[in-house]
Amino acid sequence: MARIDLQLAHSYARTVRSDADYALLPLDIVFEDGGAYALLGPSGCGKTTMLNIISGLVTPSHGSIRFDGVDRTRATPQERNIAQVFQFPVIYDTMTVGENLAFPLRNRKEPEDRIRERVGRIAEMLDLSGQLDQRAANLAADAKQKISLGRGLVRADVSAVLFDEPLTVIDPHLKWELRRKLKQIHHELGLTLIYVTHDQVEAMTFADQVLVMARGRVVQQGTPEELFERPSHTFVGHFIGSPGMNLLPVEMREDGSMWLDGQRLGRPETHQLPAGPLTLGIRPEYLHLAFGSGPDTVPATVSQVRHVGTGQLLSVRVGGHEAKAYLPADAVPPAEGAVVHLALIGPHTCYYRNEELVA
Amino acid sequence: MSTIVKPVNQKAWWLILPVILCVAFSAIIPLMTVVNYSVQDIISPDNAVFVGTEWFASIMRDEDLHAALWRQLLFSGAVLCIEIPLGVALALSMPSRSWRASAVLVIVSLSLLIPWNVVGTIWQIFGRTDIGLFGWTLARLGLDYSYVGNPVHAWLTVLLMDVWHWTPLVALLAYAGLQSIPEAYYQAASIDGASKWAVFRYIQLPKMRGVLMIAVLLRFMDSFMIYTEPFVLTGGGPGNSTPFLSQYLTQKAIGQFDMGPAAAFSLIYFLIILMFCFVLYNWMLRVGTRDSGASHD
Numbered sequence: 001m002a003r004i005d006l007q008l009a010h011s012y013a014r015t016v017r018s019d020a021d022y023a024l025l026p027l028d029i030v031f032e033d034g035g036a037y038a039l040l041g042p043s044g045c046g047k048t049t050m051l052n053i054i055s056g057l058v059t060p061s062h063g064s065i066r067f068d069g070v071d072r073t074r075a076t077p078q079e080r081n082i083a084q085v086f087q088f089p090v091i092y093d094t095m096t097v098g099e100n101l102a103f104p105l106r107n108r109k110e111p112e113d114r115i116r117e118r119v120g121r122i123a124e125m126l127d128l129s130g131q132l133d134q135r136a137a138n139l140a141a142d143a144k145q146k147i148s149l150g151r152g153l154v155r156a157d158v159s160a161v162l163f164d165e166p167l168t169v170i171d172p173h174l175k176w177e178l179r180r181k182l183k184q185i186h187h188e189l190g191l192t193l194i195y196v197t198h199d200q201v202e203a204m205t206f207a208d209q210v211l212v213m214a215r216g217r218v219v220q221q222g223t224p225e226e227l228f229e230r231p232s233h234t235f236v237g238h239f240i241g242s243p244g245m246n247l248l249p250v251e252m253r254e255d256g257s258m259w260l261d262g263q264r265l266g267r268p269e270t271h272q273l274p275a276g277p278l279t280l281g282i283r284p285e286y287l288h289l290a291f292g293s294g295p296d297t298v299p300a301t302v303s304q305v306r307h308v309g310t311g312q313l314l315s316v317r318v319g320g321h322e323a324k325a326y327l328p329a330d331a332v333p334p335a336e337g338a339v340v341h342l343a344l345i346g347p348h349t350c351y352y353r354n355e356e357l358v359a
Numbered sequence: 360m361s362t363i364v365k366p367v368n369q370k371a372w373w374l375i376l377p378v379i380l381c382v383a384f385s386a387i388i389p390l391m392t393v394v395n396y397s398v399q400d401i402i403s404p405d406n407a408v409f410v411g412t413e414w415f416a417s418i419m420r421d422e423d424l425h426a427a428l429w430r431q432l433l434f435s436g437a438v439l440c441i442e443i444p445l446g447v448a449l450a451l452s453m454p455s456r457s458w459r460a461s462a463v464l465v466i467v468s469l470s471l472l473i474p475w476n477v478v479g480t481i482w483q484i485f486g487r488t489d490i491g492l493f494g495w496t497l498a499r500l501g502l503d504y505s506y507v508g509n510p511v512h513a514w515l516t517v518l519l520m521d522v523w524h525w526t527p528l529v530a531l532l533a534y535a536g537l538q539s540i541p542e543a544y545y546q547a548a549s550i551d552g553a554s555k556w557a558v559f560r561y562i563q564l565p566k567m568r569g570v571l572m573i574a575v576l577l578r579f580m581d582s583f584m585i586y587t588e589p590f591v592l593t594g595g596g597p598g599n600s601t602p603f604l605s606q607y608l609t610q611k612a613i614g615q616f617d618m619g620p621a622a623a624f625s626l627i628y629f630l631i632i633l634m635f636c637f638v639l640y641n642w643m644l645r646v647g648t649r650d651s652g653a654s655h656d
Contacts, residue, residue: 055550078549092561107553152550
């Protein structure tokens with residue numbers, strides 16, 4: 001187990017001309033010992049690159065990586081004592097399930113009785129006990145991925161266990177179960193876990209700390225709650241949540257009032273905002289319909305109402321912009337084409353300038 | 360009890376008729392001609408006597424044929440034992456990407472592009488003790504080497520020639536097998552702390568099983584039927600000796616015009632290859648796929 005410090009940048013290209021050549025822009029991140037982290041972001045944002053740099057499969061082109069303060073930038077995965085689980089199950093076809101699980105330990109010449117004990121324990125955690133003597137090649141994809149997970153967890157002394165979208169090939173109902181198992185294992189073994197995913201639900205339910213990544217940089221690090229309530233970047237606001245945050249271009253006037261397309265929204269009393277153009281962000285969950293046309297509401301036209309299981313999702317047009325609002329499942333929805341009034345300024349509203357949170 | 364009687368429809372026969380015709384003309388009819396020869400003594404075109412299994416019986420007792428058969432088996436065995444490991448080793452040492460990979464692929468496959476009889480001619484010159492580099496070197500080392508005079512030397516030269524000619528095929532097949540292994544396997548092995556040998560034993564070799572099976576079958580069939588190269592090299596000799604089975608057969612059929620025994624032997628030859636391929640195929644299909652706790656089945 002170890003605390004991992006990253007102070008680095010990485011480019012796959014040999015010569016770096018612009019920021020676009022970087023897979024990872026210069027960053028400074030600490031993974032504390034024993035934490036459960038998730039790297040969340042769309043494809044190509046650099047999350048797998050970061051994971052491979054931590055494990056040592058990729059050497060960063062600039063900067064260094066330290067384990068417990070010791071520079072390990074050029075160390076092999078073995079020297080770093082890292083375990084990693086990949087997106088697609090990697091199993092050794094000619095071995096049994098038990099031999100697969102024992103492989104990382106056998107390679108490290110651990111005593112045979114210790115191997116048996118560890119394999120037995122991990123197999124029990126992953127419900128593989130009954131299949132230890134079976135050949136791994138003939139199993140279903142989810143059982144194979146459990147073996148991959150098991151090989152990652154079987155070593156007791158690893159610095160960290162890294163997961164690269166490990167549940168992609170797993171059926172949805174098993175996903176929940178395996179994710180719960182991973183959390184449970186995290187509590188039992190106290191390992192540092194770093195989990196790469198593009199699925200926000202997976203990241204939010206698994207991790208204590210989520211790092212949201214976009215275009216080669218970490219745009220926000222925080223607890224799932226922080227990411228939801230106070231996205232520090234419009235990208236996070238839009239990426240987290242389903243659907244994401246409504247983002248509307250507004251203007252802040254000198255007198256402290258806020259305007260959207262020539263309509264007055266009111267006065268955001270709680271915040272000190274600079275004058276000029278801003279982006280207003282409000283989550284569909286917090287976008288309430290006002291009763292009648294109040295002084296600080298804007299009219300909007302309902303374009304669509306959809307039932308989404310837990311509630312009703314309203315699509316509205318406000319000025320020239322599209323916005324979404326959640327209604328409880330038992331609320332009476334307005335008819336499509338009806339005019340409703342929205343209160344955009346509230347305690348959960350965030351304000352952005354140049355995509356960065358200002359208040 | 361009521362059974363639903365399906366209307367019987369014989370139209371499907373018409374659909375497989377073209378295939379039956381094709382196979383009949385390409386395989387069955389020629390093969391039956393050989394069968395026809397093998398059970399008759401044809402004295403003249405309109406005077407043939409049915410002799411039953413007489414040709415088969417006589418050919419089975421032929422000492423020369425036994426010797427040729429053993430030499431041929433030894434040859435094919437040696438070809439497999441040398442070419443398969445060598446080809447795999449070659450594939451493992453080939454670069455996997457960039458322009459170097461393409462360059463090496465072209466160089467490796469060069470010998471495969473040369474026609475069989477040209478290969479024979481190349482080695483005919485290469486092995487000559489007066490002007491051939493190979494023969495000359497051996498002679499200079501004090502070896503009494505002559506592929507035209509000594510059947511053992513001819514046999515060894517053809518073996519060497521076959522290795523030179525066909526190892527690249529094995530290498531290319533093995534290389535294709537290696538290239539299809541996802542990068543994640545190597546990454547996982549590196550994370551699991553596997554040694555180079557363990558990577559070969561548990562990842563590369565199992566993943567190459569399919570292509571190696573094809574390589575073994577192809578090389579076995581081809582080397583067991585080898586004809587053109589030794590024919591060009593030694594003209595079917597040396598002298599009256601015939602180190603290879605196909606040469607023996609040709610000598611019988613065309614040289615001595617013993618059509619009956621030659622046909623009988625052709626059938627045996629055919630069945631030997633069929634049997635070996637069947638056994639090899641089934642063995643390779645099973646090897647390495649058994650449960651390691653094999654005791655419980």
